Amino acid sequence: MTEPLRRPKRKNPLRRTRLPLLPPSGRSRVGLGLTAAAALGRFELQVCRVCNNVQYPPREACHRCLSLLLDWKLQSGEGELISETTLAHSNDEFFRERLPWRLGMIRLDCGPTVVAHLHGDVAPAPTRVIVSARLDRAGQAALIAMPAQELSNMADDKQLREMTCDPKFRKALVTDAKTATGQALVRALVAAGADIVWAGYAEPWKKAPGMDELKELAPVTLLPLDVTSSDSVRETAAEIGAKVDILINNAELHRTYGISARHGVETARAEMDINYFGLLRLAQEFGPVMRARGADGQSSATAWVNVLSIYALSNFPAHGTFSASKAAAYSLSQCLRAEMQLAGVRVVNVFPGPIDDEWNQTLPPPKLNPSTLARAIVKALQDGIEDVYPGDVAQEWLARWRENPKVLERELAHL
Numbered sequence: 001m002t003e004p005l006r007r008p009k010r011k012n013p014l015r016r017t018r019l020p021l022l023p024p025s026g027r028s029r030v031g032l033g034l035t036a037a038a039a040l041g042r043f044e045l046q047v048c049r050v051c052n053n054v055q056y057p058p059r060e061a062c063h064r065c066l067s068l069l070l071d072w073k074l075q076s077g078e079g080e081l082i083s084e085t086t087l088a089h090s091n092d093e094f095f096r097e098r099l100p101w102r103l104g105m106i107r108l109d110c111g112p113t114v115v116a117h118l119h120g121d122v123a124p125a126p127t128r129v130i131v132s133a134r135l136d137r138a139g140q141a142a143l144i145a146m147p148a149q150e151l152s153n154m155a156d157d158k159q160l161r162e163m164t165c166d167p168k169f170r171k172a173l174v175t176d177a178k179t180a181t182g183q184a185l186v187r188a189l190v191a192a193g194a195d196i197v198w199a200g201y202a203e204p205w206k207k208a209p210g211m212d213e214l215k216e217l218a219p220v221t222l223l224p225l226d227v228t229s230s231d232s233v234r235e236t237a238a239e240i241g242a243k244v245d246i247l248i249n250n251a252e253l254h255r256t257y258g259i260s261a262r263h264g265v266e267t268a269r270a271e272m273d274i275n276y277f278g279l280l281r282l283a284q285e286f287g288p289v290m291r292a293r294g295a296d297g298q299s300s301a302t303a304w305v306n307v308l309s310i311y312a313l314s315n316f317p318a319h320g321t322f323s324a325s326k327a328a329a330y331s332l333s334q335c336l337r338a339e340m341q342l343a344g345v346r347v348v349n350v351f352p353g354p355i356d357d358e359w360n361q362t363l364p365p366p367k368l369n370p371s372t373l374a375r376a377i378v379k380a381l382q383d384g385i386e387d388v389y390p391g392d393v394a395q396e397w398l399a400r401w402r403e404n405p406k407v408l409e410r411e412l413a414h415l
């Protein structure tokens with residue numbers, strides 16, 4: 001059984017932080033299909049449309065009938081561990097720092113035999129396991145076999161933790177704790193065992209309900225932070241930046257209407273100032289310090305979460321300028337992801353559908369409850385997922401957008 005994780009000892013400030021190393025990250029174009037599915041928490045393999053054969057490793061043509069018609073399809077991952085080994089030596093620098101390392105060969109029930117990392121609780125071969133595809137520190141899919149039955153403390157396994165961003169014993173910053181979503185996020189992080197949760201708040205003269213209750217929670221520290229002010233972001237980063245392991249940027253300004261229902265650009269500019277420039281300010285100040293701590297022991301800097309919107313994928317004209325600001329933030333967060341990946345810090349993009357708040361008051365249900373959203377975000381960190389589409393509305397939009405973005409654009413124009 002996995003040893004439960006212990007609270008890490010205080011860091012010796014005189015010791016140099018190790019440089020982050022990455023596992024081998026080269027993948028073929030077709031191999032990236034495995035990564036794309038793993039980013040959503042899915043284990044998909046190619047299935048031949050002609051002979052139904054399941055393929056592994058990913059390839060251009062079916063290994064049985066040479067057909068080029070291969071479709072990525074969800075797999076259960078069930079199989080049998082047939083042999084295993086524990087590496088005591090590696091020529092790869094990333095794994096050399098993490099030895100010993102357990103690997104196994106698994107015959108999947110769907111056909112292929114794969115080599116995968118082995119969770120510490122997997123019994124010696126032969127035994128039943130469940131294989132899943134997870135993103136490794138380089139942001140690429142890697143296979144890991146887990147025991148077929150859930151055991152206690154499984155998330156604390158050393159090899160699994162290299163692929164997840166579990167908030168347990170980590171220090172997290174939530175940029176705006178004044179909103180219902182922000183407060184739900186703070187509470188969800190506390191429930192997940194976070195060591196410290198800094199709860200940011202702007203405009204201290206405006207009292208927000210719920211803040212006093214938040215302050216009563218032991219790991220929570222309220223922190224003045226205004227993402228529209230470069231000085232405020234810089235000062236906050238100087239104060240706590242070197243300690244933040246998980247940053248959740250949920251600060252947003254949301255106003256309804258599109259272009260013609262409003263005069264001037266002030267509202268749209270204010271949305272951009274928080275939703276887009278706010279992210280940019282945070283990324284410039286917190287990005288470099290978090291990158292430097294990508295390999296800082298058990299509780300390294302591990303994840304940056306952006307709460308975007310499903311409207312970032314395709315403009316929802318009834319919330320037109322808000323959609324545009326979220327599309328800009330989405331594009332910027334792809335840039336941030338590419339930069340943070342070099343240090344093994346994961347950027348998680350969250351695309352919620354309409355949240356049950358005052359700005360979506362006129363929209364019909366279903367709407368996303370803030371605590372459901374917060375739990376989905378914490379679960380994504382625990383599972384190591386990179387793109388999250390919480391709720392029915394987001395899932396449906398995503399499916400329609402993937403099927404045909406142009407059709408979705410036309411449908412949204414008439415909502």
Ligand SMILES: [Zn+2]
Binds near residue numbers: 062064066067
């Ligand atoms: Zn075939």
